[in-house]
Amino acid sequence: MIGLDFDGTLAPIVPDPADARVAPEAAAALARLGALVGAVVIVTGRPAATAIDYGQVAGGPSLADVPGLVVLGQYGLERWEAGTVTSPPPPPGVARVREELPGLLDRLGLPRTDGTRPGVAVEDKGRAVAVHTRRAADPEGALRALREPVQALAARTGLVVEPGRLVLELRPAGMDKGQALRAFLDRRAARSVLFAGDDLGDLAAFEAVRDCGLPGVTVCSASAEVTALAELADVVVDGPAGVAALLSALAGALAAR
Numbered sequence: 151m152i153g154l155d156f157d158g159t160l161a162p163i164v165p166d167p168a169d170a171r172v173a174p175e176a177a178a179a180l181a182r183l184g185a186l187v188g189a190v191v192i193v194t195g196r197p198a199a200t201a202i203d204y205g206q207v208a209g210g211p212s213l214a215d216v217p218g219l220v221v222l223g224q225y226g227l228e229r230w231e232a233g234t235v236t237s238p239p240p241p242p243g244v245a246r247v248r249e250e251l252p253g254l255l256d257r258l259g260l261p262r263t264d265g266t267r268p269g270v271a272v273e274d275k276g277r278a279v280a281v282h283t284r285r286a287a288d289p290e291g292a293l294r295a296l297r298e299p300v301q302a303l304a305a306r307t308g309l310v311v312e313p314g315r316l317v318l319e320l321r322p323a324g325m326d327k328g329q330a331l332r333a334f335l336d337r338r339a340a341r342s343v344l345f346a347g348d349d350l351g352d353l354a355a356f357e358a359v360r361d362c363g364l365p366g367v368t369v370c371s372a373s374a375e376v377t378a379l380a381e382l383a384d385v386v387v388d389g390p391a392g393v394a395a396l397l398s399a400l401a402g403a404l405a406a407r
């Protein structure tokens with residue numbers, strides 16, 4: 151079974167989250183692998199349908215063309231399979247975050263980007279809300295300023311904070327990429343597993359690979375922004391281009407057996 155994160159692993163990191171797209175080489179390799187392995191699953195913080203939308207490739211296979219693909223979105227709360235999304239209702243805390251976040255950003259003196267001027271950006275994912283600082287004038291400083299107030303907002307609204315690459319997400323507790331991957335492996339009676347990721351949220355999936363009792367490989371899509379995964383991974387490759395090359399080599403090797 152092959153498991154993959156989306157942003158920073160299949161899709162290169164870009165300033166605006168709405169501009170992220172799967173690398174065409176990765177989609178093409180996955181389309182081959184889908185026919186050669188037991189299952190391909192994407193486990194992502196994105197809504198499952200967003201990963202599919204951003205996985206469209208002009209003139210080549212898109213993610214939706216990967217045979218048997220399953221997408222576990224919103225850290226495992228949502229599932230996309232064969233064009234259908236299943237998803238629980240949003241927790242009530244998300245509506246309160248939506249209401250309170252603009253005031254919090256104003257009090258902290260953090261302007262929002264309008265696409266041209268620098269600022270923070272709010273990404274509303276329906277079942278979670280993310281505050282991005284990549285486009286702020288001082289991305290690290292804005293992230294530091296946000297940490298405590300966002301933690302307090304999460305506590306007030308019954309949510310948890312998921313830290314990532316220049317982003318803090320407020321999302322429901324009770325699910326993470328490790329639990330999502332473990333459940334998927336069990337349901338599919340997987341015989342081996344490879345999981346590739348780039349960010350802190352992928353550490354739980356790395357742990358799942360290590361604890362599941364199957365032959366497993368963890369792959370870090372390396373970046374200068376997050377170094378914790380590289381220290382723990384079995385294989386380290388150079389970002390999404392390295393992941394695509396690895397998937398392509400794997401597809402070639404499996405096809406030649």
Ligand SMILES: O=P(O)(O)OC[C@H]1O[C@H](O[C@H]2O[C@H](CO)[C@@H](O)[C@H](O)[C@H]2O)[C@H](O)[C@@H](O)[C@@H]1O
Pocket residue numbers: 155156157158162163164165166167168170193194195196273275280282284314315316317319349351
């Ligand atoms: O689990 P993932 O698939 O890795 O998703 C994690 C979050 O990724 C996205 O944000 C990251 O990618 C953006 C686009 O490259 C980048 O601008 C941002 O700085 C990164 O943090 C996404 O926007 C979030 O919703 C995901 O949860």
